[in-house]
Amino acid sequence: MKKMTAVTGNEALAEALRQINPDVCAAYPITPQTDMMQRFSDFVADGLVDTELMLVESEHSAMSACIGASAGGGRVATATSGPGLALMWEMLYVASGMRCPIVMPVINRALSAPLNIHCDHSDAMGARDSGWIQLWSENAQEAYDNLIMAFRIAEHADIRLPVMVCMDGFIISHSLGVMEFLADDVVRKFVGDFTPQDALLDIGRPVSYGPLIVTDQYHEYKKAQNDIMSSVFDVAADVATAFENISGRHYGLFETYKLEDAEIGIVVLNSAAGTCKDMIDEAREDGVKIGLLKPRLFRPFPYGPIGDALEHLKVICVLDRSDSFGAFAPLFSEIAASLYPRANRPFLINRIYGLGGRDFMPEHVASVINEMIEITGHKTTVLPKKYISLRQ
């Protein structure tokens, strides 16, 4: 019998961190991540974990401390949101360049200005080129599962790179959802012991971390980082298989929904996929051949397999919850790049939704589906990039 529990996304992630009991956590409060680290602080206060919790004076210092702690030679986690991730930006590159396997839930939040505390994906998308692995999660269950898998991926001997686990702020972080927890001992066994590499605290073997590298090596160094990222696909797949063995839950690099026989499709990240799936079910009842693809691993991006999964479609709408002003939004650009080398290129449109927590409702999905049906019928010329659910 599965034991299902109703929890918020933040509760689920705090629970995963309790089970994993990292050596060091450094964090700074920011909405909507705050309540997750508060819960973790309770675990520390009550002795449920013996993690050294550093409550630092900024996110920049949180990431700096995580880098120091990770180089020191132990398991490290932190968490942040929106502007907090933006403040870390410089140090994100340092963490990946220094091969620090730090794990960080990102509770997605919009960026200022104007100030807004609600969900969109501008934060994590802004960090997509920082050399971090990114796992995206539709709901609390996926976020919990991804977070547990993240440690195995980050700390894998061939990888040793930091991982972000993205989950929608408020929509998931603060809403109750039903999910299943794994037992503490199962999680601990799955994650295993941390294996240090070149630990700074190994006083008998002094190492120097963070040299200046000039033009004779920097270029190759960055290519090497790219090569390491390319080996994440296999590792992430292996970890997912191992995870399926302990949980019964299957994870690919992306999820497809009713896509095999579809003619039109939606590509979307995180929680909005739930609403889209419901509407796809309705449209299917009306005979519309529609499906969905939801990337889970956004960095590195599995262009080939995603291209394979999408190339048979006639029209695809890529829904982005972040923007690139005066350009196509980030997810759209990746999907376009996945399909460009194909003989058959589906017609692509980019629709921006839900910025700063704007509700994404079933009728918005319906309008997108209708638009795709129209395009399939008449091959009308449409604006490739549009904003949906704009106030009129």
Add this chain to the structure above:
Amino acid sequence: MKTKLINQSNCRPVITEPGNSALLKTGTWRTLEPVLNKEHCINCLLCWLYCPDMSVIVRDGKVEGFDMDYCKGCGICALECHGKKGEKAILMRKEEKE
């Protein structure tokens, strides 16, 4: 100095040979060189302490000379040397380069 070629397997910002900067001979930077006159030396070891480049050689508490592999010829040792009876034990002179 030729640096190593970076690839996927050694892409780590870590140097694991402590103090291997000793392979870099900074003595080539020098234009002036210190010259020791042991007769005037009282072995106060201030020159040894103040040398920024670890280039004053001391054995058993006595100054033996300079490590010309690293000495950059700054002249601190000479300026700070009190020597004996007002006679400095270190003087700087223009180096004859071959």
Add this chain to the structure above:
Amino acid sequence: MTTSLKLKDLSKKEMLLAPGHRMCQGCGAAIVVKMVLLAIDKPVVACSPTGCLEVTTCISDYTAWKIPWIHSAFENAAATMAGVETMYRALKKRGKISQDISFVVFAGDGGTYDIGLQSLSGAMERGHDMLYICYDNGAYMNTGTQRSGATPFGASTTTSPAGSSVPGKMQHRKDITRIMAAHNIPYVAQASPSHHLDLMRKIQKAMSISGPKFINILSPCHRGWRSKSDDAIALSRLAVNTCYWPLFEMDNGKTQLTHTPKEKLPLKDFLRPQGRFAHLFRPENEWIIEQSQTQIDADWNAMIGAGAGASGVIEE
């Protein structure tokens, strides 16, 4: 047992900073680091922010450090070291480390007074067990002598050049030692490499105290100060003897001078050998020297008036 500070004994110790580093000839910072490492007799891990010391001591594939050392960025040495120190406590608690290890930061004035101040303040407030050393050369020397919060009043730098209408930097230095003391940390001090016994004694004292410690050490830079390559020690001695750079410590809040110059010299003696102050000796700028002298006298008298007079003058 702490190491004897007799030079004969110290000369037998292994030097933990190797030669072959790329600091400029005659660099004060190299002397400071050398003295600090000589005085420490415990296993130590060091951290430096981006800066002269960092780029010159660790260029791939070479390091001058014989102790574990880390650099991550410019504004965060204290946070980075705090992370290492916290991991040390975590691993010690979990039985994965058994040795006692100490933690030392070597940061320049830019990384301390200015861009690194928030991270430093946070680390001091949280009480991490570390000694934070600022090697203060009074400007952003690594990038070519731009003015910093530590640059003295009137100094000409590349971003506060002495021009025909503005005679150099028109602001006074930030009082970083007092800012650190206001964190109520157990030990704060100021030292100079010219007074090496005083400097090394302060290091040993700091290392014997657990919790956050801060020592500001004058670190002449002849490139930025526009002086001579051999005068790092001579200038730092003049800085002490003019009372520009008083030697003192604040032990649990109590300020104590650790050295009183036999004869307090005029500030001009410290300024004259330095090209960065050359313009101050023109008649129209003499008010700057006068104002600086007045300030130094007032600070010095205030320190003596507050009962901080030197207890035991250490003969150098």
